[in-house]
Amino acid sequence: MSDYKKPLPVVQPYSQAFWDGTKQNKLLIQTCGDCKATIFFPRQQCPDCWSTNLGWMEARGTGEIYAFSITYEGVEAAFVEDLPIVLAWVDLPEGIRMQSNIIECDPDSIEIGQQVEVVYKKINDDITLPYFRPIS
Amino acid sequence: MSLAIIGIAEVPTKRDPERTRWDMLTEVCIGAIRDAGVDKDEIEAVISVNPMAQPQMALDMALGRVPEVLGLKGCKDICVLNAGGTSTTNCLRLAKYFLENGQAKFVLIPHTTVQSDIPTQELINFFATAPLDMQWEYPYGVTFNGAMGLITNRYMHDTGATAEEIAAVTVSLRAWGALDPNSIFYGKPVTLEQVMESRMISTPLHAKECNLLADGAGAMVVTTHEIAQELGKSAAYELGHGVRFTGATPVLRKDPYFVEAYRESSQDALKQANLGINDMDLRQIYGAYPFTQCSALEGYGVCEPGEAAKIWAEGRCGPGGDLPCTTMGDATGRGHTGSGVSMAFYLETVRQLRGQAGERQVSDCNHALITTSGGSVMNTATTIFGSAPR
Ligand SMILES: [Zn+2]
Numbered sequence: 001m002s003d004y005k006k007p008l009p010v011v012q013p014y015s016q017a018f019w020d021g022t023k024q025n026k027l028l029i030q031t032c033g034d035c036k037a038t039i040f041f042p043r044q045q046c047p048d049c050w051s052t053n054l055g056w057m058e059a060r061g062t063g064e065i066y067a068f069s070i071t072y073e074g075v076e077a078a079f080v081e082d083l084p085i086v087l088a089w090v091d092l093p094e095g096i097r098m099q100s101n102i103i104e105c106d107p108d109s110i111e112i113g114q115q116v117e118v119v120y121k122k123i124n125d126d127i128t129l130p131y132f133r134p135i136s
Numbered sequence: 137m138s139l140a141i142i143g144i145a146e147v148p149t150k151r152d153p154e155r156t157r158w159d160m161l162t163e164v165c166i167g168a169i170r171d172a173g174v175d176k177d178e179i180e181a182v183i184s185v186n187p188m189a190q191p192q193m194a195l196d197m198a199l200g201r202v203p204e205v206l207g208l209k210g211c212k213d214i215c216v217l218n219a220g221g222t223s224t225t226n227c228l229r230l231a232k233y234f235l236e237n238g239q240a241k242f243v244l245i246p247h248t249t250v251q252s253d254i255p256t257q258e259l260i261n262f263f264a265t266a267p268l269d270m271q272w273e274y275p276y277g278v279t280f281n282g283a284m285g286l287i288t289n290r291y292m293h294d295t296g297a298t299a300e301e302i303a304a305v306t307v308s309l310r311a312w313g314a315l316d317p318n319s320i321f322y323g324k325p326v327t328l329e330q331v332m333e334s335r336m337i338s339t340p341l342h343a344k345e346c347n348l349l350a351d352g353a354g355a356m357v358v359t360t361h362e363i364a365q366e367l368g369k370s371a372a373y374e375l376g377h378g379v380r381f382t383g384a385t386p387v388l389r390k391d392p393y394f395v396e397a398y399r400e401s402s403q404d405a406l407k408q409a410n411l412g413i414n415d416m417d418l419r420q421i422y423g424a425y426p427f428t429q430c431s432a433l434e435g436y437g438v439c440e441p442g443e444a445a446k447i448w449a450e451g452r453c454g455p456g457g458d459l460p461c462t463t464m465g466d467a468t469g470r471g472h473t474g475s476g477v478s479m480a481f482y483l484e485t486v487r488q489l490r491g492q493a494g495e496r497q498v499s500d501c502n503h504a505l506i507t508t509s510g511g512s513v514m515n516t517a518t519t520i521f522g523s524a525p526r
């Protein structure tokens with residue numbers, strides 16, 4: 001796994017729980033204990049009410065494609081072997097929208113509104129990245 | 137509002153590594169000061185944009201070399217203001233503060249960029265990462281083109297705009313560029329077929345709908361409305377200005393293709409100018425990607441939501457059309473000079489209001505609206521200029 005050349009997420013203290021979650025194949029969403037907001041991306045304080053009374057909830061792990069784009073070229077060298085890359089914005093039923101990739105799919109079959117589910121890829125001992133694939 | 141642009145100069149957008157950053161910068165600064173008809177020692181402030189991917193030049197400009205090299209003996213202050221595509225707009229805003237406070241009567245605003253001497257892979261890396269979140273976007277292979285492809289797809293889904301209609305925007309932008317000696321595409325129009333058949337980069341964006349990085353430089357001299365009138369020079373008078381912030385990270389924005397930001401910033405600017413959108417003879421939209429040429433028209437209220445792509449496809453916004461837009465060509469039709477694209481937008485707007493735009497000249501052009509945007513359209517900054525003060 002040490003030959004992974006692509007950029008790894010720059011983890012922050014207040015997002016560590018998210019990445020600890022993906023290691024256990026759980027998609028955790030930050031929540032506000034005061035105003036009940038669901039928060040993405042994780043922050044030090046609730047962006048709605050500035051509360052620091054924050055917690056985590058486990059997402060169902062399903063979503064819907066809000067937008068996508070299939071990239072064929074123009075990426076950094078480390079990503080070339082992955083082309084074409086299906087970029088997607090995925091709406092989770094918990095009320096957040098995430099940037100990810102749709103994998104394990106025929107790129108030409110991807111549509112806005114399509115239902116997807118999370119799939120985890122272990123990169124190294126610290127990082128497991130969440131991706132999505134169509135629900136067949 | 138008290139700012140007027142009285143002098144301009146530009147080095148045509150090209151890929152020309154023979155020309156240095158300082159060589160071009162000197163040419164445009166001297167050119168703009170001579171065009172303004174003032175003495176170099178009357179320039180009391182230099183407010184500039186840094187070429188962000190060019191660290192040595194960025195340092196030189198931030199730390200005061202411009203007035204020293206030019207021998208601007210009356211210069212009292214310098215300042216660098218960077219915000220990607222709204223950098224030049226920020227320069228104008230600070231200049232207005234200097235003018236209104238009497239700190240300066242004449243302010244020089246220069247820009248220079250050379251990207252052709254930077255290795256392609258380095259440029260890809262810079263433009264891939266500059267606007268991205270290092271935790272939530274970068275690990276997924278998001279690029280500038282990819283992010284804009286995502287937004288374009290959603291815009292098309294919501295409005296019913298077709299890939300051909302979106303491609304037609306580029307045809308019109310290149311048609312303007314083909315008429316512009318300052319464009320890298322001077323004399324090089326494209327057909328709809330050429331756009332549609334160019335390589336697919338990030339769906340739905342073909343290669344000809346993405347930006348060609350290039351070199352260029354521009355400068356302007358600004359003063360107050362009153363001084364501009366005393367000088368009796370043909371000038372562009374700022375009449376109103378409005379801005380909206382949309383957010384740094386594309387996936388998190390509530391206004392994904394900026395219609396509300398275009399609407400609100402243009403309404404603020406038009407209200408200050410005491411004018412309506414139908415009083416505008418020209419609309420200049422700096423969005424760097426073709427869908428913005430459509431969503432901006434919808435936000436301004438030029439047409440109903442979902443109609444703008446058809447209007448572009450009918451050629452109404454291109455040369456000879458009844459709704460001329462973006463005669464500057466945008467980055468797609470002129471070449472992308474980093475933060476210099478917005479400089480070129482203001483320079484072209486001045487030419488149009490002065491009646492000096494050659495084959496691109498919009499007839500009876502007395503009022504123009506211009507919107508610039510920074511980063512991946514983190515904001516929309518809309519300004520109204522007129523050929524006369526209010
Ligand atoms: Zn809260």
